[in-house]
Amino acid sequence: DWINGTAGSVSAGPATIFYLDNDAQNGAYQTLLVAPDTVTPEEDDSVVVNNSEGFIGGFLYDTAIGGTTIEGGVWEFNMYAYVSDASAVSTLILDIFKVVTYAGTVAITGTGTSRTATVTGSTPFVAGDANASAHLASFLQTPNGTFQITAYTSSTVVTIETDNAYVNESGVAFTLHRVLFSVESQEINQLTTPLLYAIDTAQTSFAINATDKLALRVYGKTTHTSNVTVHITHNSVDHYSHFHAPIIARHND
Helix, strand or coil: CEECCCCCCCCCCCCEEEEEEEEECHHHCEEEECCCCCCCCCEEEEEEECCCEEEEEEEEECCCCCCCEECCEEEEEEEEEEECCCCCCEEEEEEEEEEEECCCEEEEECCCCEEEEEEECCCCCCHHHCCCCCCCCCEEEECCEEEEEEEEEECCEEEEECCCCCCCCCCECCEEEEEEEEEECCCCCCECCCEEEEEEEEECCEECCCCCEEEEEEEEEECCCCCEEEEEEECCCCCCCEEEECCCCCCCC
16 A cells, blocks of 8 residues: 655656665664665664654665766655554655765864864865754764754854764764755554655756765654654565665665
8 A cells, every 4th residue: 555645747867766774874874775675674763753853764875876967857755654643743754965075084072962073174064054954954974973063163163963972073084964855745644554655756956976975864743742653664575665866876785
């Protein structure tokens, strides 16, 4: 069974299917594959929300896309999802990012949940990287985490949001995740077992560098004023979340 989203005109250009996978990546992300991993048992990722939204998981295609443009066209997301309570409106929010590599290293300083990131060896940051909304901000990825940029100081210094328990890193390589677009699913009413939800969105072309990669961040959201668990599933053969993008993938992991 499945539930369709709003239909759009299908792009005439080539498309690549990206499959959500459970293999770990740097920055606490999981993997995007261009060939499905049907051997690994089905994985269930979830978040508990209460009249709010929360982060379910991030997925990285850790290979350069190549070329200088992602062509305009329809992105088709096929997400297997379910919720613990369907008495209010619960949805998924899907954010797509290009992942940009820069020269130099980054050092994180400070304590608590708001810290300073200082880059040496390049000038990667722009004012537009900082935003209070996770769906509009850029993210700084280091070997040990991926952090929302909340304030801009200069082309080499920004403020990031971290967990209290995060241990500062220094002199490490980094990438910047810059958002391309965000899309919200239709209402999720399925209980107990995953159901396929199809979410289509037509997007313009995006300029990229040949070395850029691709990332997906998935959030669960509800209007319910009691706890609701929002689930997605991937891997195995029955409930494998994936999406079609107007990209020619030149490599496979």
